[in-house]
Amino acid sequence: MPRQEETREPGRYSFHYSREERLNAASEQLKRRLGPQSFFRKYRGPLFILLDVLVLAGMFGIYLFLTGDQSTVGLPGYAVTMSGVEFGAQGLVVVRITQLDEHPSFAGSIVTAEVSLDGTDLSAAEKDVMPTRKGRERIFRFVLEPLPGTKTSQSGASSGASRGSRNSFQVTGTVTVEDQSRTLHAPLKPE
Structure with a gap:
């Protein structure tokens, strides 16, 4: 698409935006920041969630280890x-x-x-x-x-364990x- 000039005449508004042109005009420092991101920067949110889940699982494991099976x-x-x-x-x-x-x-x-x-x-x-x-x-x-x-009958046999709740x-x-x-x-x- 050929580049169009911006106009500000009343009733005729047009604006041209090209990401490629904008990135080409950016400084080297900005290009490095916008360049390929590391895995940890790219997926920061999911990694924090995964870390939270691992910490909770570890805490649960420690709880089970400390309390153990009391039987x-x-x-x-x-x-x-x-x-x-x-x-x-x-x-x-x-x-x-x-x-x-x-x-x-x-x-x-x-x-x-x-x-x-x-x-x-x-x-x-x-x-x-x-x-x-x-x-x-x-x-x-x-x-x-x-x-x-529990209820027991006259003969001593169980007539059901009706303990309610x-x-x-x-x-x-x-x-x-x-x-x-x-x-x-x-x-x-x-x-």
């Missing part, structure tokens, strides 16, 4: 886990002690496992001997009944061997 704890040479399920009007809880080392310090010692339903007076305890060989387990099974807010139950367990004691927390999952 699994360790004793020297052993792993202790606890899980529970709500079955009608009963709470069924399992505490499992697994020997991890070949020669742990507590092999053959007496272990006491206690569980209680948080916010209630339901509790149970058992004693047994720690496992003595690597890979062996000692399993404690507890029945906590009747769970608060109450949150799930939490179980606290304590495992004690000699002078070592560990506390576990786990939800009582609905059946």
Whole structure:
């Protein structure tokens, strides 16, 4: 398109703009700034968003690492886990002690496992001997009944767990061997 002169006559306004002409007339300093941009300058906004997401993911990972799974704890040479399920009007809880080392310090010692339903007076305890060989387990099974807010029929069988909108139950367990004691927390999952 041929270049047209600018006019300012009344009733006849025209203006010509050419980016190429304007860039050719620019100084060297301006040409360097307008030239090809680095990746970080070109995508500054999305990079800040990506950085924010990475920082949040890192913070969440640190939170998970620090809080950990409270239904699994360790004793020297052993792993202790606890899980529970709500079955009608009963709470069924399992505490499992697994020997991890070949020669742990507590092999053959007496272990006491206690569980209680948080916010209630339901509790149970058992004693047994720690496992003595690597890979062996000692399993404690507890029945906590009747769970608060559940209905039971005359025969003792469950007629449905109608607790309304109450949150799930939490179980606290304590495992004690000699002078070592560990506390576990786990939800009582609905059946």
